[in-house]
Amino acid sequence: MARVRAQARAQGVQSEMRYRLRLAKLESAVFVSHLGTMRAFERAVRRARLPVAYTEGYHPHPKYSFATALGVGMTSEAEYVDIELIDRADSPVGSRAVLEAVGRELPPGLSVLAVAQVMEGSRTGLASGIRWASYRVEISLGMALAAAELLGQASFEIEIAGKGGKKTVDVRPMVRCAAPQGRALEFTIACGGRAHLRPGDFLSALGSIAGEKVRTDGFGVHRTGLFFEVESRLVAPEAHECTDLVIAAGL
């Protein structure tokens, strides 16, 4: 199998093509863990019978890359995954076919919002490239005022519980914006390996300013976007070094 593949590659008939999928996780799947979501997705791809590229070796597994984990309890319209397909150079599978095939097979609670082809030569890895995440949550007026107050400060320190116990962290540089929209607050905070702020910690920071007790376990929080940072602008992963973008109908 591996040899056949290598030959095909050498002859230029087949190549491995990276597709980027944007998924939504709905209310009915909020209890599904990140691991559970990944597995459900992999199984959907197998049911869809897409020509997935497998790692070589005795027990091949599909080549996937998932972006940042979503906490249990949150819904999302910005879950990203890159998959590699073995594509014929002359007749590629194409984003639309991927969108339809995976969309048909995803279990209840997950759906595909968009698919794009990552351009050959793109060096931005999905998981490693994410810098920011945006969320939406319903809040009180007091919390909205607290958000404005936090943004007005040059620094704002809070205690965050992590693996090695509690740490005092300046969260202000990790908050890019926070804008009330009706009864909801839409906010963009640091996400990824370099700097990461959990939405729950951000909300409890606001709670401490507003003097309100807030839910920090993720329920009610909706992720609206994940972003690369390109020349200090936010860019959605499907808009960066991608072509053939197809968006699901009804959006």
Next chain:
Amino acid sequence: MTFPARYTGNELNAAVVDHDSARASILLAFPDVYEVGMSYIGFKILYSIVNSREGFIAERAFAPWPDMEEAMRTHGIPLYGLESLSEARRFDLIGFTLQYELSYSNVVNMLDLAGVPRLAAERRDGDPVIVAGGPCVANPEPVADFFDLFALGDGEELIVDIMETTARAKEDGVDRDQLVRRLAAIPGMYCPALGNAAVRRVVTDLDAAEYPEKFIVPFLDTVHDRVVLEVMRGCCRGCRFCQAGMIYRPVRERSLPVLCEQAERLVASTGYEEMGLLSLSTADYTGIQELARKLVQEYGPQGVAVSLPSLRVDSFSIALAREVEGARARRTGLTFAPEAGTQRMRDIINKGVTEEDLMSAAADAFRSGWEQIKLYFMIGLPYETDEDVIGIAELARKVLDLGRRIAGERGKAGRVRVNATVSSFVPKPHTPFQWHAQDSIEEILRKQQLLKEPTRVRGLSVSFHDVMQSHLEAAFARGDRSLGAVISKAVDLGCRFDGWVEHFRPDLWKQAFESQGLSPESFANRAYSFDEALPWDKVNMGVSKAFLRREAELAAQGITTEDCREGRCTGCGACFGDVRVRLQGEFGLAASPSDGEGAGTGAGTGGAV
């Protein structure tokens, strides 16, 4: 709340049910957590058979973990079906799978949560009919108070009869009492209130038996989360302690073409990355090599791994495991089940494994690169002496030394590990050892102690099963109807999930027994004589009492009995009429397309190489 996804349903391939148009409905209840219940193939088979028929619906319910139970009780949420979130009382039938005696407290607790009277005698019109199936119905008496009916044997055809009878009874407008009577008249149904004698149902031809076209794909990790192919049902090796080896006789194999078709359909409908070949002894399947090769060839490149959960102690099995599971198996280690430490003891239990078999299989394994071997043993077997117990340690050390020598040739002697898991023998109904008493708790502890010193060696480890759990398991396996009150009391005292060491409360069980003036010893540690009536005499699981008795007598003399599958019938009584040993090579002759079913197996996985 731990793992909320246990309680939300809505998984891929879950059935969409409509109660309003249903002629009959059943809530399939599993008295353990979701992850355990969802791993049983019998449960999947019944679910699929019911839901694939117009007018019948089946939903699932599992035992809520204590945190969920508390939430349910605080908010007044009754037990419900995962498909439509309908409350349990709305169903015509609630069908429990009894896989394990230590789940009995969960059964009663689930009845409480369902709002159904615990005692069958107290149920009235409007209450669902409560039925049990699964291997534990081999002795229904300890839980007879709680069930209206017991369904014996293979479930594929029986479940259809149950649903149809229920639907007709509803259409005829008969009362609950009449419905129970009509159900009791179905062959294979035992009704404790009527005390009718009943014979288990058997599927004659596994190829004709219905098998699910799709499995529900859970969102959370279940114990066996994979495509499962039941390659055969039954085992005729005749190990005298093994209940599954008796009550699922005779051996019935599925043919290769049918299995390949099922594999294709299930991979396509689930997308699973693993496929397990299930049976009580998978290496005995006559087409195993061909089947395994085909599956590996077809699905390996698609990233689907094939696994062989229950193999034998021999070189053939090692070669097969090497071929099929390869590097993956070497990572997880191999499991052998010699069961006893001396040849004398293995002859008594009719475990057809010699020390040479074990050593040559182990040598093959070490040579093929395995470094970890797990050995399963039992202590407390009938006629066991201290030498037999110590023999376990000696055998384990021999395997370790062998591994060191072989791995030493490549400089890896230090990496070799041998783990011996030592469980306590539990005498089970419908086996040749059903008359035997279990060793007392003190005796088992003493025997465990005997093993500790001689196994204190680098690279060797021994683990024991909980003695109290085995003790209670024996009491419930061999007890009579008086145990119902004990179970009821234990549930009142707070007993739940007794099979989970972290929840098991032997102190509360002791209190429950005392409150009824009973003791577990009087059931677990009591020998029955050949002449007295046994509590489970009313249910006929296929194998005759005369055969069991002859086997018991042969055991006493250390004489073995051979496997009957190669043509020499040893007269166990399981075959009659169309029911006979069916091997896959003979297919094409036999297939009579009766309705299949197969709640049987499910006990098999996790077995041994």
